[in-house]
Amino acid sequence: MDVVFNQVFAGLSFASILLIIALGLAIIYGTMGVINLAHGEFVMLGAYATWALQSFAGIGVVTALPLVFVAVAAVGWIIEKGIVQWLYHRPLDTILATWGIGIILQQAIRMGVGAESKFVRGPDWLSGNIEIGTLVMSNYRIFVIVFSVAVLTGTWLLMTRTEFGMKLRAVIQNRGISECYGIEAKRVYSVTFAYGAGLAGIAGALITPLFSTIPTMGTGLVVDAFLVVIAGGLGSLVGTAAAAMLIGEVTALFSIVINDTLGRIAVLAGIILLIRFRPRGLFPADTRR
Amino acid sequence: MKRREFLGRAGAVGTMGLAGGLSAPALLSGVGRAYAAGDDIPVGLLFSLTGAVAVVEHTLHDAALMAIEEINAAGGIHGKQLRPIIEDPASDPATYADRARRLMIRDKCVSVFGSYTSSSRQAVLPVAEQRNNLYWYPTLYEGRECSRNVMYGGALANQQQDILIPWLVENYGPRFYMIGNNYVYPKEENNYCKTLLKDLSGEVVHEEYVPMGHSDFSSVLNRIRAEEPDVIFSTLVGDSDVAFARQYHAAELNPEKMPVVSLTRSEIEVKAIGGEAAAGHFSSAPYFMGHESPENEKFVEAYKARYGADAVTHFVNEAAYFQVYQFKNAMEKLDPADVSPPNIRDAAVGMSMKAPQGEILIDENLHTHLWPKVAQWQADGQAKVILQSEERVAPKPYAAYPGQECTGKGLVKT
């Protein structure tokens, strides 16, 4: 029974990481319909940015977060301006183009920084665990969970309470009409893409102390994050959060009932079925695209 | 069809590999030439310089190349220089097969040195056997193979575990938790460990395999907490091992109570893990960088001089290094007119030499007699050897399977 509680926590921890990655992806996909296969590489860039800040400037992971966000968002902005914006009318081709971007980013890191795993220290003040009976929770993981909820809330506020959010939703509803009202859809798209990339960067910064920092670290995560987005429903933040939770917990629980691999296969199969029978996801947003 | 003959470390230079291409003096074309009938001796280097296993294989490449250049600097073999032909199989089995063909068929190499993973060796094997060439494989592996075309330089299960397991049971206890990546090496090592544990009345409290590259070990650590084993017996490789070690450390589990004992963790993984997180855990291997011997001192010094002060040597690149010397010794025994892969193989059998780990010997089954050691990792990223086998241990590729033996005539079933 103890294992079950610990697994629930592990699932929550995995879900929180998935959530931050998926949020950026969900916003990009929900707004522009772009399947961004380079998203995993944005996560990777975030991790490397954190590593660079720590090893060359002595900045800790938590302090680095805003800097990493800005840095990766800038990369995202450039990529949107230079490449992605020309492909909005060809959604299938964005899959291919962003895959190409992913290869290039990975290779750039490999050639510039090296292929070997980099070491990033977690913050000292978050080391250690909280123990409640047999339940052991790592402080750092708790921090990641809290932080992901904060990011979710922040994004929600941004979407619903700010002028930018209003414009964004207007563009999602109907690009043509929004432009008639003087909203520059192109600008909104660029900012949104950059914001999504920035969130991926933050995710990368948060996971480096836990995982190994290597050029391919994002590739595996992006498939999972994608399934989260699609399972959650287009452009629905609540859906994305719920799907991340669901997938995180189901993966964690399956992994004790069967094993990690079969658990993952079962989750993948479940999501395929979900897409088949609820193509608009768990919580479809009330938008007609 | 210009070919890069002599690459140096182009791959590691980090900038465009263009430098490698330009530094290639186009020597003679190898097509249509008999083995080593020319002015030099073509040998293939088949280590991934790019892709997932490049981090490890590049160090093997470096060590092998260093040995080749040392030999050339000392005048070559029978006055002929070794000509390394470098191919990059990019960590992909299909590319290994393709590049191995280039080396063995097109370039007519007398031997090819290469690769780290089992799957890449398997990919090279068909062409090595079909062309009766010789593949020098420096990595520890799962055994149960008895090819006459592969020279195995790494440790086998019996060479890694025979002294290790009794010592662990005695010092830490009999309850083992087995964790490994999901492929043949971990399964075979665990099979062998289980036969040893049976005699020592140890038990396996849990055995599990995670996919290659798996990096979230929360569930595993939860189970470890619940089971409270005496020893965590790890055959995780590469990035999975790094992630596991980090998360073990972050979870504040105690290496004094539940040490992770790894068959695969070397200096190179510890460098990525960070010394602090690796400290207190154990590895079992025939070689560690900190091993004290004159040969090793020389090896480490030369390696650092060549590849930088923070470069590390480890139990696989040590083998990649000494295998080139084994090749040289065998070649020297042969009349230059008789050079052919099978003759090199036959000349190498029974030959002994002083390697950095100690004096080693090539068995007639083409595996190597080695010096098993157990070491504990220190916070500075180095291993301290705390247990060393008193005698050289013979390789038994079928140790876990009574009734089968690999001999000089191939596999014999008794």
Added chain:
Amino acid sequence: MAQLEVRDLHVVFGGLRAVDGMTFDVEKGEILCLLGPNGAGKSTTLDLICGKTQPTGGSIRFQETEISQMMEFQRARLGVGRKFQVPSVYKELSVAENLSVARSMKPGIWHALTAPAVRRSKRMREILDLVGLADKTEEPAGNLSHGETQWLEIAMLIAQDSRLILMDEPTAGMTIQETARTADIFRSLSENHTLIVVEHDMSFVRTVADRIIVMNQGTLLAEGSIEEIEENEAVKTAYLGH
């Protein structure tokens, strides 16, 4: 027996009763025009008949077969053809290819696997002559002018040879001459085909309609000949806003 019998047809979209109890018959060879203000449910009625939308209640019988639960392609095979409001030809395909797709007497895969992409038949020639596209057969439809695109679409309907053709504003964007020519074609079509047409252009309706149904808020408001409708008080109130 009427060719098409619609009985008490309903569809609800998220609380909105888009079509609310429509009942009408269409006789073979008839041209029926559907009129009504925007949002009256005219296009939705066509959608329900051709299968684009599934009804929430009621029945649709075409040639004595209940079709309201069938898939679109099954209805099409029975002889229900549809032309949409937005011109929908295949822009990437040539004119001849468009017609070949439309000519779907044998829509099965086996036939498709054994037939060439375009078979130049006499009938095809006739249709192309009729709509004046005979010299543009190899042209991709995307390169046609707006008017030509409309003609191509009508040609495709003729090629499809459906017994019942549902049309949504076929003359939208046409010049007066083109509209007149369309009216002629419709007249000639009605010899072998039944047409239901949603149209706003009253002069066009006057020329072609055998019968008119006026819809309002999803229900049938009035039904009859053009004269009867023009006299109808309820129509005047609802439609003309008096």
Added chain:
Amino acid sequence: MTNKLSYDIIGLALFAAVILFGVPAFFGYDGFELNTFSRYLSLAIVSMALALSWGTAGLLNLGQAATFGMGSYAMAMHLKLKASGEGLPDFMGWNNVETLPALWVPFHSLTFTLLAGLLIPAAVGGLIAIFMFRARIAGVFVAVITLAFLVAFQLLVIEQQGFTGGQNGLTGLAQLELFGWTVDIYATSFYYLVGICLMVALTVGLYLTHSKFGLILRAIREDADRTRYFGYNVANYQTVIFCISAGLAGWAGMLYALVLEFASPTYMSVSFSLAIVIWCAVGGRESVLAAAAGAILVNLAENRLSDVFVEGWHMMLGVLFLLVVMFMPRGIYGVIVDAGRALRRKGGGDAEEPAYDASLKSKQEG
């Protein structure tokens, strides 16, 4: 149309001449070079198979590698059984499998194997297709579902070591015996075997694209709903092309396993699957000939350039691919078609053929 058909026939003839006569002569019938080339030819088959579903029907199948892998495993299973004689394949013993799994038994038969390598992938492709297309899943969702299927399938193959050899795949295979002829993969005859397989596949592909079936698929690619109102059962059409494409991929996989003498789960990796997409896109997805040529060209370039630009090669591939997607969405084929048209316009003026520029705007998913 007839014009297009005659161009394609000329193209096929040229292609056949180059592959069957030009290449062997150029390499002086050298066994090693032809062996390398036969690898490209088998990859050309899987690339042209993708062009059928992606280029013709607009269904981007990112799981093409899964069906390719199935074919390669089918062939490898037969050869592994042959190599094991009366006993069990060695890796089964390592995984404590005691009796030959039922799944393996029929692969003793060569006839069964050859059929299975074609039909099992086709059936699996068909099942996925029915599953997706009955629910009218289209556009990016097809890509995502097939990608997820690929990931799950590869995980399963690696996980089930006792049946599949796991990470290492199936190695230590026997040589194929085809009607008493022992296949030597370094022989010129083997090269011709693969070359002829490619030509047959291309002929099938060209036949399909020029039939009414191909026309209906292009109509579906452009507007699936409209096509339904003409009475075509769109889901069936999509399913059939998915089946054919998967079957051809399986056939290519069988040849590939022969050429490399092992089957590996890396044949089913995401990166391999996307590599197939790259070849197809570079050559030109609209034409099966161009897609096949794309596979050969990219692989040839990789072979020649990757050891000159060790690290840079991947970067170059990424950049090349990005440029193709952005500026040459119709691939090399598109460039040739446009150039040909420009030339004719300059020369004749009357034979003007309008541009298909809008042609690749895929429909946005609703």
